[in-house]
Amino acid sequence: MIIILQPHVTTQSPEFDALRNHIANLPRVQMRVHEERGSQQTLTEIYLIGDTAALDKDDMASLPGVERVVRVSREYRVLGRHHDDQRPSYFEYNGVRFGQDNFNVFAGLCAVDTPAHVEEMMRTLRDYGQVCTRMGAYKPRTNPYAFQGHGKACLPYVFELAGKYGIKVIAMEVTHDRHVAEIHEALHAAGNPTGVMLQIGTRNTQNFELLKIVGRQREFPVLLKRGFGITLEESLNAAEYLASEGNRNVVFGLRGMKTNMGDPHRNMVDFAHVPVVKRLTRMPVCIDPSHSVGSRDRGPEGLLDVFHVTAQGIIAGANMVLVDFHPQPPKALVDGPQALLFNELPHFLEDVAIAREAYEKRVAAAARYA
Ligand code: PEP
Ligand code: MN
Numbered sequence: 510m511i512i513i514l515q516p517h518v519t520t521q522s523p524e525f526d527a528l529r530n531h532i533a534n535l536p537r538v539q540m541r542v543h544e545e546r547g548s549q550q551t552l553t554e555i556y557l558i559g560d561t562a563a564l565d566k567d568d569m570a571s572l573p574g575v576e577r578v579v580r581v582s583r584e585y586r587v588l589g590r591h592h593d594d595q596r597p598s599y600f601e602y603n604g605v606r607f608g609q610d611n612f613n614v615f616a617g618l619c620a621v622d623t624p625a626h627v628e629e630m631m632r633t634l635r636d637y638g639q640v641c642t643r644m645g646a647y648k649p650r651t652n653p654y655a656f657q658g659h660g661k662a663c664l665p666y667v668f669e670l671a672g673k674y675g676i677k678v679i680a681m682e683v684t685h686d687r688h689v690a691e692i693h694e695a696l697h698a699a700g701n702p703t704g705v706m707l708q709i710g711t712r713n714t715q716n717f718e719l720l721k722i723v724g725r726q727r728e729f730p731v732l733l734k735r736g737f738g739i740t741l742e743e744s745l746n747a748a749e750y751l752a753s754e755g756n757r758n759v760v761f762g763l764r765g766m767k768t769n770m771g772d773p774h775r776n777m778v779d780f781a782h783v784p785v786v787k788r789l790t791r792m793p794v795c796i797d798p799s800h801s802v803g804s805r806d807r808g809p810e811g812l813l814d815v816f817h818v819t820a821q822g823i824i825a826g827a828n829m830v831l832v833d834f835h836p837q838p839p840k841a842l843v844d845g846p847q848a849l850l851f852n853e854l855p856h857f858l859e860d861v862a863i864a865r866e867a868y869e870k871r872v873a874a875a876a877r878y879a
Contacts, residue, residue, distance in 0.1 A: 775803020
């Protein structure tokens with residue numbers, strides 16, 4: 510059960526003390542408090558955990574200071590969509606909205622290699638009106654001898670160039686709590702010219718200690734990739750780890766599943782789960798066509814498979830696309846075979862806009878037929 514307090518009631522208010530005393534007297538019920546600080550006001554929620562089935566929703570809602578009560582009917586207490594649940598399905602970060610009702614493109618380098626490539630990428634994005642990108646600094650690699658990313662050494666120029674070209678959010682994978690601190694420090698040292706969305710990669714979806722650390726910080730939103738060899742439910746529970754620790758600014762990323770059934774694609778594309786994740790949770794859903802397809806192969810009409818699956822995810826309602834670009838894919842240090850070329854960006858964006866418009870028309874038609 511979730512008790513949402515009236516906007517003026519905080520943990521300092523007398524109403525809160527009274528509620529805490531009331532809850533302390535309920536048998537086998539514990540409480541956890543979550544404060545969501547917005548620019549205008551702080552919203553306080555009390556999560557009741559334990560034996561809550563016998564509690565009367567209306568009784569709880571009538572207590573002083575309570576705005577409304579949501580009974581948690583399924584799993585994913587914080588991020589889930591529950592009956593009568595009007596909690597928002599969006600958040601804002603650094604001036605960019607991430608919601609189940611809008612759409613953002615994160616085109617960029619799978620791995621940062623040279624400052625020149627970072628600058629060329631960001632200039633191209635700026636030229637096409639983009640304010641988000643992806644830039645890998647810490648790369649988890651299958652082969653221990655493969656390039657592991659430039660790590661914190663590249664952060665100063667990545668952040669400075671992002672500021673120069675008006676990039677507001679960079680998706681960047683972290684694999685260790687130290688990386689979160691390094692990103693925080695480098696951003697601060699550069700004068701916070703941009704923002705970062707911390708990415709938890711598919712190999713770390715169930716790294717619970719990393720999830721707890723990333724969930725405890727509220728500075729950066731998180732893109733959690735679905736684990737490539739676990740169930741959707743297990744991955745959604747991983748997202749709930751982040752939220753249960755306090756950070757509910759989470760985007761859920763589909764990136765394909767590891768099985769040879771998807772051959773010749775690198776992974777089995779799982780974008781049919783876009784509406785499923787939106788139905789079960791309030792998280793915006795990202796698709797990663799690059800790591801799903803893994804190649805620059807194209808259909809007989811000339812469209813790359815990466816374009817096709819992107820359109821498939823967007824027409825199903827995806828809210829974000831994370832896509833690899835590189836100026837010279839054969840020379841890329843990581844994942845070159847799947848990278849789009851810089852001069853393919855305008856075509857990609859046009860194709861994306863066509864798919865998004867088709868999705869919006871489908872939603873309008875559904876409303877007419879409802
Ligand atoms: C990535 O986006 O660079 C990446 C490594 O993705 P994934 O964790 O999905 O393999
Ligand atoms: Mn990659």
